[in-house]
Amino acid sequence: MSESAWERRKQTLIAILAIVAIALHVLLWWKSELPQHLVNLPLYLALFFGGVPLVWDLLLKVWHREFGSDLLAGISIVTAVILGEYLAGTLVVLMLSGGEALEAYAVRSASSVLEALANRMPSVAHRRVDSNLEDIGLDEIEVGDVVLVFPHEVCPIDGTVIEGHGVMDESYLTGEPYMMSKTPGAGVLSGAINGESMLTIKVDKRAVDSRYAQIMKVMQGSQQHRPKIRRLGDQLGAIYTPVAVALALAAWALSGEAVRFLAVMVVATPCPLLIAIPVAIIGSISLAARRAIVIRDPTVLEKIGGCQTVIFDKTGTLTYGEPELTEQIVAPGFDATEMLALVASLERYSKHPLAEAILDAAGRQHISLHEASEISERPGEGLRGVVGGRTIRITSRKAFAAEQPDAVSQLPPLAGGLECVILCDEQYGATYRFRDTPRSEGAPFVRHLQPRHGINRVMLLSGDRESEVRYLAELVGVSEVFAEKSPEEKLQIVRKETSAADTIFVGDGINDAPALMAATVGVAFGENSDVTTEAAGAVVMDSSLQKVDELMHIGIRMRRIALESAVGGMLVSVVAMFVAAFGYLPPVAGAITQEVIDVIAVTNALRVAIPPRSLKDY
Numbered sequence: 001m002s003e004s005a006w007e008r009r010k011q012t013l014i015a016i017l018a019i020v021a022i023a024l025h026v027l028l029w030w031k032s033e034l035p036q037h038l039v040n041l042p043l044y045l046a047l048f049f050g051g052v053p054l055v056w057d058l059l060l061k062v063w064h065r066e067f068g069s070d071l072l073a074g075i076s077i078v079t080a081v082i083l084g085e086y087l088a089g090t091l092v093v094l095m096l097s098g099g100e101a102l103e104a105y106a107v108r109s110a111s112s113v114l115e116a117l118a119n120r121m122p123s124v125a126h127r128r129v130d131s132n133l134e135d136i137g138l139d140e141i142e143v144g145d146v147v148l149v150f151p152h153e154v155c156p157i158d159g160t161v162i163e164g165h166g167v168m169d170e171s172y173l174t175g176e177p178y179m180m181s182k183t184p185g186a187g188v189l190s191g192a193i194n195g196e197s198m199l200t201i202k203v204d205k206r207a208v209d210s211r212y213a214q215i216m217k218v219m220q221g222s223q224q225h226r227p228k229i230r231r232l233g234d235q236l237g238a239i240y241t242p243v244a245v246a247l248a249l250a251a252w253a254l255s256g257e258a259v260r261f262l263a264v265m266v267v268a269t270p271c272p273l274l275i276a277i278p279v280a281i282i283g284s285i286s287l288a289a290r291r292a293i294v295i296r297d298p299t300v301l302e303k304i305g306g307c308q309t310v311i312f313d314k315t316g317t318l319t320y321g322e323p324e325l326t327e328q329i330v331a332p333g334f335d336a337t338e339m340l341a342l343v344a345s346l347e348r349y350s351k352h353p354l355a356e357a358i359l360d361a362a363g364r365q366h367i368s369l370h371e372a373s374e375i376s377e378r379p380g381e382g383l384r385g386v387v388g389g390r391t392i393r394i395t396s397r398k399a400f401a402a403e404q405p406d407a408v409s410q411l412p413p414l415a416g417g418l419e420c421v422i423l424c425d426e427q428y429g430a431t432y433r434f435r436d437t438p439r440s441e442g443a444p445f446v447r448h449l450q451p452r453h454g455i456n457r458v459m460l461l462s463g464d465r466e467s468e469v470r471y472l473a474e475l476v477g478v479s480e481v482f483a484e485k486s487p488e489e490k491l492q493i494v495r496k497e498t499s500a501a502d503t504i505f506v507g508d509g510i511n512d513a514p515a516l517m518a519a520t521v522g523v524a525f526g527e528n529s530d531v532t533t534e535a536a537g538a539v540v541m542d543s544s545l546q547k548v549d550e551l552m553h554i555g556i557r558m559r560r561i562a563l564e565s566a567v568g569g570m571l572v573s574v575v576a577m578f579v580a581a582f583g584y585l586p587p588v589a590g591a592i593t594q595e596v597i598d599v600i601a602v603t604n605a606l607r608v609a610i611p612p613r614s615l616k617d618y
Contacts, residue, residue, distance in 0.1 A: 011097045011291035014050040018094035021046035025087060043086035050093045051077045054486050070239050074456040079265040088266075088591060100321040120510075121212060125156040126291065128200070138207040145203045155192045158210045159201040161185065165377060166197030167352075181352045183377065191510065214488075240570050244268035244577060251581035259587065267573055269588040275563035276601040283609035284558035288538070291615065293551050297537035302562075304504065305523045305556035310455050311515070313490075313507035314469055315460035316543070317509045317525055318476055319436040321508075323354055329412045332428050337367065342392050343422055343432070345370040346385045350377065350393075355419060357434055382420075393423040400428070417468050435471070436464075442476040445545040448618035453552055459497070461490055463511055506548060523548060550615040561608050569601035 015337045021042035028039045049091050058074035073096045080089030124135040133148065138156055141147065146162070149555040167179040170192040171582065179195065182188060188201055190210035207213060214339045224363035229270055281302075285295045297300065315321050330336045344362035347355040349372060362369065372392075375385040384397030400421045409419065410428045422430040449455035451590065459480040462469045468485035482493055490513040497503050498520055505512070505519035513535040516522030524536035525543040540547040576593050 004099075009054070012052065013162070014097035015094060018046050018052050018090050018097065020088055022087070025090075032466050040086050040277060046090045046093060047081060047086060048098060049079070051081070054093060056094055057134060065295050071237070071287045075245065075265055079262055082262065085266070085587075087592060088381075091108035093154045109247065115287070116414050120154060122156050124155055126150070141203055141207055143203055143206060147201050147203060149188075149199045149201060151196050151198060151389055152233045153194050155188050155190055155194060155201070157190050157201070157203050157207060158188065158205040159203045160187055161199050161204050161282045163200035164197055166199055166388035167195040168199075169193040169195070170522065189411045218253045226569045236566055236570065243574070247577050247581055255583065257583070260581060260583060263583075263585060263587045263590045266587050267576045267580050267585065267594050270468050271568050276569060276605040277562045279462050279605040280558050280562035280565060280608045283606060284554050287611060288551065288554050290611070291547065291550050292541040293540040293547055293555070294541065294553070295537070296534075296539060300521050300523075300551075301555040301558045303502060304552055305453075306502055307520055308455060308501040309451060309457040309459065309503045311459045311494060311497065311503055311519065312465055312478070313505075313509070313515075314460060314472055315436060317506050318442045318460070318472060318545075320436050322436045322437055323357045323418065324434055324437045325354075326417070326435045327431075329431045329433070331410060331428050331430060334424065335366075336430075337365065339422060339424070339430050340365070341367045341369065342387045342390060342424065343394060343430075344389045346372050346375065348372075348384060349375050349385070350394075352377075352383065354432075354434055358432065385555045389427050391423075393426070394420050397421055397431075404428075414469070417471065436468070438472055438475050439545060441545045442579060445549065445616050446477045446550075452617050456501070457497075461485060461493060461505075461515070462489075463487075481490065489515050491518055510542070523551065546616055549618060553615045553617070557612070558608050561605060564602040564607040569597050572597050572600075 003006050003352065026044040028034055028042070029202055053073045055077055058071055060579050062071065073092050077089050077096075080086065080092065120137070123137065125138060125141055127134050127136050127141070128146045139158055147157060147159070152495060160183050161182050163184060165183050166181075168182050168188060170189055171179050180186075180192075182195075182199055184539060187204075188199070189206070189212070191212035244264070248261045248268065251264050252258055252261035267559055281298045284301050285298065286297050288301075312318050328340065329419075330339055340358070340362055342360050346366065347358045350370065370388045372385045372387045375383070377383045382393055382399060384391070384393045386392070397411060397419065398412075400411070400423070409426055412431050415433060417436075418434040420430070420432050420434075422432065449458060457480065458478050459482065460469060460478045461475050461482045461484055464483060466483040469481055473479070473481045485493070490512070494503065494505055494515040495518050498518060502520040502522060504521045505515050506523045506525070507513075507516055512524075515538075516524060516535040519540070522536040524539045525541075526541065538551055541550065573594065576585060576597070580590050
């Protein structure tokens with residue numbers, strides 16, 4: 001068992017022990033007339049087996065000069081034992097261990113991300129030897145082997161298609177939003193999801209050298225350099241703890257009465273820090289869940305309001321991740337509607353990633369389709385067929401230029417996005433252009449970040465082509481653009497920006513996972529990938545920018561209410577500490593006073609779970 005797993009289990013066991021001890025103590029006190037030492041026996045056991053390990057851990061923190069609110073809790077446990085306030089001491093044990101256990105389970109570890117990444121890959125590959133098929137481990141695959149990838153399987157290796165026609169979803173790896181057509185000669189990436197057709201692939205790289213393995217290595221490096229975030233309670237505790245101890249020692253020294261020290265420490269028990277802040281966090285996590293936002297790391301709520309830079313991945317975040325036919329440039333002598341009918345009639349037999357976009361465009365115009373015959377889709381030649389007695393071919397600009405160099409001048413100038421060239425009876429007929437559809441809310445969301453949330457910089461970071469990324473950036477109002485970036489390059493950029501100012505990174509693919517982990521706050525769209533959701537601090541289930549705005553408001557609101565509860569409770573406690581220091585508040589009365597302060601602080605913290613009128617401001 002790893003050290004972190006053991007620590008998490010230990011905190012959980014101590015919290016359970018404290019709960020059982022408190023329950024037994026109350027039961028014995030309520031139902032019997034046993035001697036007091038027997039009634040307190042469960043508390044003795046909880047303080048010995050739970051309190052002693054916690055106090056020892058806190059002493060080790062002191063040795064390493066780490067001072068926080070939990071240190072004052074340790075002093076409170078010792079003080080409660082000395083005072084004979086065993087129930088109060090056990091409650092502090094429960095608060096301290098329970099809070100740490102909950103946080104340990106809420107914050108995922110590097111191993112969980114890497115485990116999700118590893119689990120996504122198949123453990124075996126289907127290798128073909130002559131006419132036989134055998135399942136072998138990925139580490140047994142050699143360059144030059146022939147493997148079969150069945151429908152809907154995850155591709156286990158990097159290679160080249162030698163048989164079969166189909167499509168693969170590579171968006172998690174490359175950031176490209178389209179299903180990519182796979183025909184003989186096409187390259188495939190490990191980790192891509194196969195479509196409905198079986199493909200036969202020749203292995204180009206061993207599994208350890210594959211693209212997916214490289215991403216795993218980047219993920220490991222990202223975890224090692226992950227920014228360490230100082231919790232809100234620790235920041236306040238670093239101030240509150242020395243003030244409380246100094247005041248208690250001063251009261252003891254000036255009065256010569258040790259009871260003054262005990263009285264001050266009882267009043268100083270940092271319950272507003274130990275309880276009010278976790279209550280505010282838990283309430284905000286609940287509120288976020290009701291808004292279809294899953295908080296995986298509670299520090300997201302504490303840090304998101306202070307971030308100054310927002311970095312977006314392109315595909316699936318600022319766009320819908322679906323290609324759309326945006327422009328039909330028809331050559332003279334051809335009718336646009338007739339041309340679309342011919343092309344769509346042929347494309348319905350194709351598995352090319354742009355076929356669905358063409359069919360959707362024809363459907364929106366209510367165009368009737370024709371029967372097609374003699375359909376073929378040879379590598380490098382595009383899609384060919386006969387529709388209504390006319391030969392239609394759908395190819396690329398590069399292939400058309402190679403075949404008919406004298407006719408290249410008929411083509412429109414290059415533009416961003418994807419395109420295809422249409423030939424009708426071997427004559428140039430049209431050029432179709434496609435774009436990944438931008439989210440309608442993208443521009444207003446980006447515009448409101450600076451005035452409403454104090455965001456100083458907005459960046460677009462993508463693996464897509466430069467022209468496509470800049471086109472989108474202009475539409476949504478982002479001036480800083482980084483295009484054609486690999487996961488490794490994305491990680492370097494996010495690390496650099498995070499070292500300069502707190503960052504929010506929004507992404508949705510496996511290629512975004514390292515960047516999600518490196519940012520101060522990582523926000524993942526949807527739950528299409530276990531890897532991405534494990535790497536992110538928050539997961540937006542509805543995949544909308546409005547939910548990102550709601551998350552930002554929930555975090556800002558949580559921090560404000562948590563500070564009200566904690567700082568307000570601490571200030572009242574400081575006043576009570578001065579009263580106790582002057583001898584006007586004995587330990588028992590101080591304990592009651594502290595309980596009243598706790599109730600007020602926690603009641604105020606509970607407000608976070610009440611939904612406000614609106615969590616959106618754009």
